[in-house]
């Protein structure tokens with residue numbers, strides 16, 4: 001498998017920011033993925049996995065070691081009674097799996113319509129939209145063990161899913177594929193699900209920026225982290241606190257600006273550096289801490305930084 005040197009990453013992440021990868025590989029099968037991981041281990045290179053780069057900020061210095069962008073693209077499905085088991089490889093995008101499912105009258109995953117990302121990155125963070133989390137549909141997966149290069153079959157419990165959480169955050173295993181349990185429906189119900197998918201995308205376009213961002217920069221708070229209650233319910237939404245500060249479309253550092261559409265989204269207005277994004281994010285943290293006594297924590301993943309860059 002081809003391992004390239006000094007490859008631009010700016011064009012491989014949604015923020016369009018960051019320095020190059022020292023080494024870069026795009027495996028297309030599980031075996032090639034294992035070969036790349038083994039290569040890095042033998043050469044004592046750090047290994048970093050990227051998907052579509054829709055939930056990451058890459059440092060201005062770039063990423064040392066081997067960056068692997070899995071291009072494993074297979075999707076298959078198997079019918080068992082009313083249930084259908086859809087297996088998609090790590091490099092399949094959310095858009096591709098939803099389109100595949102709707103074409104085969106399989107419903108469930110259309111709730112995640114419009115979310116940019118691959119299966120690998122989405123299982124890593126356990127993507128969520130309103131009441132839906134990806135783990136509600138996932139039943140098993142195959143993972144690659146970094147230490148040995150072995151490919152293992154695991155069930156959902158192995159992943160220890162939580163809000164923005166999975167065992168993949170330990171970075172000792174990488175996702176090869178994931179299997180989802182979905183429903184096979186009639187042609188008319190599939191058409192209804194397709195309509196819902198289009199409606200979700202339309203709704204998202206009016207609410208969020210799409211390019212030059214990583215989506216929500218900070219995760220929502222856990223209930224035990226906040227005191228404020230509204231109608232008897234803890235206010236966990238970070239965007240609520242950021243919005244009240246009046247920073248939407250106003251606060252900026254260099255080329256990084258708080259989106260005018262969403263107070264928890266930072267956008268690259270064209271020439272932002274990673275340091276601009278970090279400095280802006282720190283200002284946002286400080287403002288929330290000063291006004292509400294709580295410190296927002298990043299949902300965005302930081303790659304290539306020597307130390308954790310936020311407070």
Ligand SMILES: Cc1cc2nc3c(=O)[nH]c(=O)nc-3n(C[C@H](O)[C@H](O)[C@H](O)COP(=O)(O)OP(=O)(O)OC[C@H]3O[C@@H](n4cnc5c(N)ncnc54)[C@H](O)[C@@H]3O)c2cc1C
Nearest residue numbers: 051052053054055116117118120121122124127128175215
């Ligand atoms: C406009 C916009 C809107 C968004 N809206 C939402 C939303 O509504 N809900 C939501 O939950 N998220 C949302 N996001 C965030 C983003 O879409 C998701 O986090 C998505 O799953 C990222 O997938 P990715 O392939 O781009 O991951 P990347 O950003 O490439 O990677 C994210 C992390 O996953 C790890 N990773 C990637 N592949 C693998 C693998 N095979 N094995 C192990 N680790 C891996 C990477 O190392 C990295 O740490 C949004 C982002 C944008 C830009």
